[in-house]
Amino acid sequence: xxxxxxxxxxxxxxxxxxxxxxxxxxxxxxxxxxxxxxxxxxxxxxxxxxxxxxxxxxxxxxxxxxxxxxxxxxxxxxxxxxxxxxxxxxxxxxxxxxxxxxxxxxxxxxxxxxxxxxxxxxxxxxxxxxxxxxxxxxxxxxxxxxxxxxxxxxxxxxxxxxxxxxxxxxxxxxxxxxxxxxxxxxxxxxxxxxxxxxxxxxxxxxxxxxxxxxxxxxxxx
Amino acid sequence: xxxxxxxxxxxxxxxxxxxxxxxxxxxxxxxxxxxxxxxxxxxxxxxxxxxxxxxxxxxxxxxxxxxxxxxxxxxxxxxxxxxxxxxxxxxxxxxxxxxxxxxxxxxxxxxxxxxxxxxxxxxxxxxxxxxxxxxxxxxxxxxxxxxxxxxxxxxxxxxxxxxxxxxxxxxxxxxxxxxxxxxxxxxxxxxxxxxxxxx
Numbered sequence: 001x002x003x004x005x006x007x008x009x010x011x012x013x014x015x016x017x018x019x020x021x022x023x024x025x026x027x028x029x030x031x032x033x034x035x036x037x038x039x040x041x042x043x044x045x046x047x048x049x050x051x052x053x054x055x056x057x058x059x060x061x062x063x064x065x066x067x068x069x070x071x072x073x074x075x076x077x078x079x080x081x082x083x084x085x086x087x088x089x090x091x092x093x094x095x096x097x098x099x100x101x102x103x104x105x106x107x108x109x110x111x112x113x114x115x116x117x118x119x120x121x122x123x124x125x126x127x128x129x130x131x132x133x134x135x136x137x138x139x140x141x142x143x144x145x146x147x148x149x150x151x152x153x154x155x156x157x158x159x160x161x162x163x164x165x166x167x168x169x170x171x172x173x174x175x176x177x178x179x180x181x182x183x184x185x186x187x188x189x190x191x192x193x194x195x196x197x198x199x200x201x202x203x204x205x206x207x208x209x210x211x212x213x214x215x216x217x218x219x220x221x
Numbered sequence: 222x223x224x225x226x227x228x229x230x231x232x233x234x235x236x237x238x239x240x241x242x243x244x245x246x247x248x249x250x251x252x253x254x255x256x257x258x259x260x261x262x263x264x265x266x267x268x269x270x271x272x273x274x275x276x277x278x279x280x281x282x283x284x285x286x287x288x289x290x291x292x293x294x295x296x297x298x299x300x301x302x303x304x305x306x307x308x309x310x311x312x313x314x315x316x317x318x319x320x321x322x323x324x325x326x327x328x329x330x331x332x333x334x335x336x337x338x339x340x341x342x343x344x345x346x347x348x349x350x351x352x353x354x355x356x357x358x359x360x361x362x363x364x365x366x367x368x369x370x371x372x373x374x375x376x377x378x379x380x381x382x383x384x385x386x387x388x389x390x391x392x393x394x395x396x397x398x399x400x401x402x403x404x405x406x407x408x409x410x411x412x413x414x415x416x417x418x419x420x
Binding site: 096100104106107111122123125133134137144145153 | 294
């Protein structure tokens with residue numbers, strides 16, 4: 001097994017769990033990302049959903065958006081699933097597993113708001129889902145090209161200087177962008193119309209964390 | 222001479238470019254949903270181009286992710302467009318009253334002969350056909366249970382591989398039949414998808 005050389009970005013190696021040539025490793029960076037994901041998952045489990053208030057303009061009427069127990073249960077489950085997928089993506093030592101976890105985050109993000117009966121939210125979730133689904137194409141393509149050119153998917157092995165082609169890195173980055181972050185913010189802001197604060201926050205946290213992780217991976221390989 | 226992999230990659234990426242172009246031009250939501258599936262299949266093609274055993278192992282999770290995203294999005298589409306109502310008058314031919322038993326049995330038996338993954342698909346088709354013709358009310362939970370047991374048997378077989386390698390043939394048999402049942406139940410879930418409270 002080659003020496004670990006990805007430490008320049010993530011800090012010193014704290015622990016490594018080898019499964020054949022796939023090594024799940026923990027550095028201060030991935031450890032702290034993992035802890036943040038864990039923390040927010042715990043928040044999602046223990047907290048109660050907020051109730052948004054809508055004020056009708058020009059009157060004194062105020063609507064409260066209720067979250068029914070059924071909806072609550074489903075959304076909490078999806079939020080926890082999203083947290084677990086994020087934690088998996090944070091410590092995965094295998095590029096393909098990472099892409100799978102990232103696409104799982106994409107699915108669960110849609111799931112968090114799918115039970116909301118609001119036309120705007122459903123529309124946004126659908127559009128976001130289309131983007132997330134097409135984003136799996138560059139994600140998997142990036143992983144597949146990495147495998148074809150270097151013969152391995154292990155980040156540990158790749159960090160020894162296997163020479164991942166630039167196009168594979170770009171595809172991976174593009175895929176992660178599609179699954180969760182910046183350019184598609186418009187759709188995501190609409191998702192936030194869904195009531196229930198701790199759950200929608202997980203949408204944000206997971207995409208931020210996976211962006212941080214993909215930067216670490218791209219700099220390491 | 223250009224390497225075969227490069228040619229394959231060029232073809233696949235041309236396909237991806239076409240799919241994405243179509244996605245960008247399409248305005249109808251349902252058609253866009255169908256086009257994303259096209260793009261998804263092309264990503265599987267890119268994985269398949271690697272052409273090793275590992276690629277085969279990677280296609281399966283890729284396919285599962287694709288199908289689950291497609292199913293989730295279809296559910297959202299149904300909700301978004303408020304298409305809750307089950308149709309009262311379904312497609313109905315006389316052959317659907319007489320054939321299911323024989324055809325489903327034949328497909329399931331042939332699936333058992335094939336065994337493993339492809340056998341599961343064939344047997345699953347038989348079960349899909351059965352549910353399509355006979356209705357599906359109570360079978361949903363049964364399918365979930367069967368699928369769960371098949372999964373447990375599959376994991377059990379893997380544990381045998383790891384800890385008692387001398388009984389590998391026994392484990393191969395268990396894993397083969399469990400995968401068959403698992404794929405079969407997955408396929409037949411599609412046969413039960415018609416909206417309603419179970420979907």
